[in-house]
Amino acid sequence: MFENYLMPESASTIAPRVDALIWVLTGMSAFFFFAVVAALAFLAIKYRKGSDANRDLAHPDNDALEITWTVLPTILAVVMFVVSTAIFLQYRQIPEGASEIYVTGKQWMWKLQHPSGKREINSLHVPVGVPIKLTMTSEDVLHSFFVPAFRVKQDVLPGRYTTLWFEATKPGTYHLFCTEYCGTDHSRMIGSVTVLEQADYQRWLESDDSVMASNLTPGEALYAKHGCVTCHDGGDAARGPMLAGKYGTEETLNSGETIIIDDEYIRESIYNPQAKLVAGYAPLMPVFKNLINEEELFLLIEHIKSMEDTEASN
Ligand code: HEC
Ligand SMILES: [Cu+2]
Incomplete structure (x- = not known):
C-alpha cells in the first residue's frame, strides 16, 4: 500500500x-x-514593480x-x-496485567529479561496480542529504546526507571534502535523484536534454558546470596520488615509519610537504604550499591514481587 x-x-x-x-x-x-x-x-506578481494594479484602494474593515x-x-x-x-x-497508561519485561541499556547493547528469568541480548521475543510493559534503566549513559514498527520510543536513564508499553498485532521481526547518541558504537546499538504467536512464545520460553537449570530463580538465588533472607523472612531473628506480599502495598516511613512499595522504592531501599526508613526499624540494612548491578536489581525486584504472603494466609 x-x-x-x-x-x-x-x-x-x-x-x-x-x-x-x-x-x-x-x-x-x-x-x-x-x-x-x-x-x-499571486500578490507578489499582481503588485510587482511597474504593474498597473490599483494601489490606492483603502480596504474597509x-x-x-x-x-x-x-x-x-x-x-x-x-x-x-x-x-x-x-x-x-x-x-x-500501562494496561492492568501487562506482562513485564526488564530492559537494561549499556554501552552498547540492550539486555532484556523475561518474568521467568530468561534473558536475551539485543533481541526481544514477545507474544502477539498481549500488552507488554517494559521497565527500563541504564548502567551508564542515556539511551533510548525505539521500535519504529510499534511507534513507541522512550528514553532510558541511568539511576531511575522509565516505562513503556505496547501490544504487538502482527507476528514478525522488527527493528530495535537506540535513538539517543550514547558514544562511539551508538550506531551499532541495534537489535530486533520478534513477535511470536502465543503458542510459539511459550515454546520459545521453555526452550533450552541455562538460567532455569537450578531450582532457584535467579532472583531467589541473589536474595539468598546477599543475605536478604536473613533479615526479611519474618522469623524471630529478622531485623528488617517482612517483604513477602508487600509489593504494591502502602508503607509507613519513620518520617510519618506513607509510600507505595513499587520498583523505584525497592531500588532505593537496596541502593540507599537510609534514604527512607521504615517506621519502627533501625537503619541496619547494608548499602548494596556496589554489590548489586542494575540487572541483578531487576531480578531481586521480580523475586520480591513474586513472594507470596504465606504468613497471612495461614
Ligand atoms: C542486616 C539486615 C538486612 C539485610 C541483610 C537486608 N536488609 Fe533490607 N532492610 C533491613 C531493615 C532494618 C529495613 C528497614 C529500615 C530501612 O528502611 O532501611 C530494611 C528495608 C528494606 C526494604 C524496604 C521494605 C519496606 O517494607 O518498606 C527493602 C525492599 C529491602 N530492605 C530489601 C532488601 C534486599 C533485597 C536485601 C538483600 C539484597 C536486603 N534488604 C538485605 C535490614 C536488612
Ligand atoms: Cu545507546
Whole structure:
C-alpha cells in the first residue's frame, strides 16, 4: 500500500492511531503552506514593480473575515490538542496485567529479561496480542529504546526507571534502535523484536534454558546470596520488615509519610537504604550499591514481587 513507502511497517495497537495523527497534521500543514505560498505568489506578481494594479484602494474593515481567520484556526488547534492528548494518554497508561519485561541499556547493547528469568541480548521475543510493559534503566549513559514498527520510543536513564508499553498485532521481526547518541558504537546499538504467536512464545520460553537449570530463580538465588533472607523472612531473628506480599502495598516511613512499595522504592531501599526508613526499624540494612548491578536489581525486584504472603494466609 501507498503508506508503506512512507511509513515503517505498522505492527502495534497504537501504530494506526499515531499514523492517522501524523497524516492529519501533515495534511493540515501542507494545506496552509500551499495556501500561504499561493497567496504570496499571486500578490507578489499582481503588485510587482511597474504593474498597473490599483494601489490606492483603502480596504474597509471586514469583521466577518477577521472573525473567521481567528476562530477557525483556534478550533483546529483545540481539536489537534484533544486528539493528540487522547493518543498520548493511551500511550502512557500501562494496561492492568501487562506482562513485564526488564530492559537494561549499556554501552552498547540492550539486555532484556523475561518474568521467568530468561534473558536475551539485543533481541526481544514477545507474544502477539498481549500488552507488554517494559521497565527500563541504564548502567551508564542515556539511551533510548525505539521500535519504529510499534511507534513507541522512550528514553532510558541511568539511576531511575522509565516505562513503556505496547501490544504487538502482527507476528514478525522488527527493528530495535537506540535513538539517543550514547558514544562511539551508538550506531551499532541495534537489535530486533520478534513477535511470536502465543503458542510459539511459550515454546520459545521453555526452550533450552541455562538460567532455569537450578531450582532457584535467579532472583531467589541473589536474595539468598546477599543475605536478604536473613533479615526479611519474618522469623524471630529478622531485623528488617517482612517483604513477602508487600509489593504494591502502602508503607509507613519513620518520617510519618506513607509510600507505595513499587520498583523505584525497592531500588532505593537496596541502593540507599537510609534514604527512607521504615517506621519502627533501625537503619541496619547494608548499602548494596556496589554489590548489586542494575540487572541483578531487576531480578531481586521480580523475586520480591513474586513472594507470596504465606504468613497471612495461614
Ligand atoms: C542486616 C539486615 C538486612 C539485610 C541483610 C537486608 N536488609 Fe533490607 N532492610 C533491613 C531493615 C532494618 C529495613 C528497614 C529500615 C530501612 O528502611 O532501611 C530494611 C528495608 C528494606 C526494604 C524496604 C521494605 C519496606 O517494607 O518498606 C527493602 C525492599 C529491602 N530492605 C530489601 C532488601 C534486599 C533485597 C536485601 C538483600 C539484597 C536486603 N534488604 C538485605 C535490614 C536488612
Ligand atoms: Cu545507546
